[in-house]
Amino acid sequence: MDVGVRLQSIRKLKGLSQRELAKRAGVTNSTISMIEKNSVSPSISSLKKVLSGIPMTLVEFFSIDYEQDTPPQVVYRADELTDLSSGAVTMKLVGKAQPNRALAFLDETYPPDADTGEEMYAHEGEEAGILVEGRLELTVGSEVYILEAGDSYYFESHQPHRFRNPFDKPARLISATTPANF
Amino acid sequence: MDVGVRLQSIRKLKGLSQRELAKRAGVTNSTISMIEKNSVSPSISSLKKVLSGIPMTLVEFFSIDYEQDTPPQVVYRADELTDLSSGAVTMKLVGKAQPNRALAFLDETYPPDADTGEEMYAHEGEEAGILVEGRLELTVGSEVYILEAGDSYYFESHQPHRFRNPFDKPARLISATTPANF
DNA sequence: CGCCAGCGTTCAGTATTTTCAACAGCCTGA
DNA sequence: TCAGGCTGTTGAAAATACTGAACGCTGGCG
Numbered sequence: 001m002d003v004g005v006r007l008q009s010i011r012k013l014k015g016l017s018q019r020e021l022a023k024r025a026g027v028t029n030s031t032i033s034m035i036e037k038n039s040v041s042p043s044i045s046s047l048k049k050v051l052s053g054i055p056m057t058l059v060e061f062f063s064i065d066y067e068q069d070t071p072p073q074v075v076y077r078a079d080e081l082t083d084l085s086s087g088a089v090t091m092k093l094v095g096k097a098q099p100n101r102a103l104a105f106l107d108e109t110y111p112p113d114a115d116t117g118e119e120m121y122a123h124e125g126e127e128a129g130i131l132v133e134g135r136l137e138l139t140v141g142s143e144v145y146i147l148e149a150g151d152s153y154y155f156e157s158h159q160p161h162r163f164r165n166p167f168d169k170p171a172r173l174i175s176a177t178t179p180a181n182f
Numbered sequence: 183m184d185v186g187v188r189l190q191s192i193r194k195l196k197g198l199s200q201r202e203l204a205k206r207a208g209v210t211n212s213t214i215s216m217i218e219k220n221s222v223s224p225s226i227s228s229l230k231k232v233l234s235g236i237p238m239t240l241v242e243f244f245s246i247d248y249e250q251d252t253p254p255q256v257v258y259r260a261d262e263l264t265d266l267s268s269g270a271v272t273m274k275l276v277g278k279a280q281p282n283r284a285l286a287f288l289d290e291t292y293p294p295d296a297d298t299g300e301e302m303y304a305h306e307g308e309e310a311g312i313l314v315e316g317r318l319e320l321t322v323g324s325e326v327y328i329l330e331a332g333d334s335y336y337f338e339s340h341q342p343h344r345f346r347n348p349f350d351k352p353a354r355l356i357s358a359t360t361p362a363n364f
Numbered sequence: 365c366g367c368c369a370g371c372g373t374t375c376a377g378t379a380t381t382t383t384c385a386a387c388a389g390c391c392t393g394a
Numbered sequence: 395t396c397a398g399g400c401t402g403t404t405g406a407a408a409a410t411a412c413t414g415a416a417c418g419c420t421g422g423c424g
Contacts, residue, residue, distance in 0.1 A: 003226055017371065017372085019370080019371075028413055029372080030373080034411080040225075040410075041225040041226045043226070043380080062244060063241050199400080200401080209382080212385095213382060216382085219402095222381055224381075
């Protein structure tokens, strides 16, 4: 049960710095640092505050399927994926939540009216995906695309982008992002 | 998220005093007392030590389905059970984990086609049970329930009650009695 | 190149938690 | 009734966690 590495893994998956997370959580960056280095064992209330900045519950935090020093697992069954859902969008991460992974490979489900947000995402790296089910609207830069089942995309993440499902059926998207922040 | 009440509920379900749990966990009884009174917010390592004396993992602890001020529920479906597994023995807690419940259930083999008798039982305390195999008829007060495999029950024993198996398959029941010493 | 803004780490001081020891209350048995 | 053993609680002292302000490092930009 390595609380420190666990926290760091999740923080990096969310693309947050120690200071950003600290500010959102209402603690100092020192606290985050020391927790991640396992130089302290945080109190329940502290850890709860920290996780509120992600956001994530204590149950979710301790339930994350994380392991050190295990022979690298190659094949993951459907029910072995790590749940990283945020908001209406269901996100399942392929592979363990590890601190320094290069790639975030996600199985995402967008229910009708689900939206990654009006503000356009823009971060380093590249990302690609393929729509498996339903239809989905993808905006990259000033271009707006409608993805049908089987369509796919690939672009550099510094371009502002947004996913939205204005249709009446849920859309299932398999996506990959490098590095592992989104 | 009431850590104190949650801990006290589980401790009492296990029939442990603060001092007994403290000794098993390698902490002092004061620690248990203060955690249960919510006068402190324990560190992860402390709580983990405390739970090791039960024993119980952090995931299990935070996953406990606990609620205050719930209207009395009589029948619980298979997926509503609280997992209290410890060691090799798998234990699922029937009913909400409430602070001062008087009950801990026993693993009891209920012979096929058995009947508790036509006269309705009514005694002090509380009781609960789960049907593992087959189907069973449960009468509580004037209500008659048909329990399917996986369904469970919880009620106060002063209500007259009766078990009956009018079906052609054997029914296996895991039942519990009051008080909470097991 | 210098400068700035961000990153994570470290240290001294403060705040919180844990221990140790004592306390009162409640039974039980002598 | 009193002693002994149990219960949970509470106080001061010791141990631990958290803050606030530094530090060195990195990468981008003028």
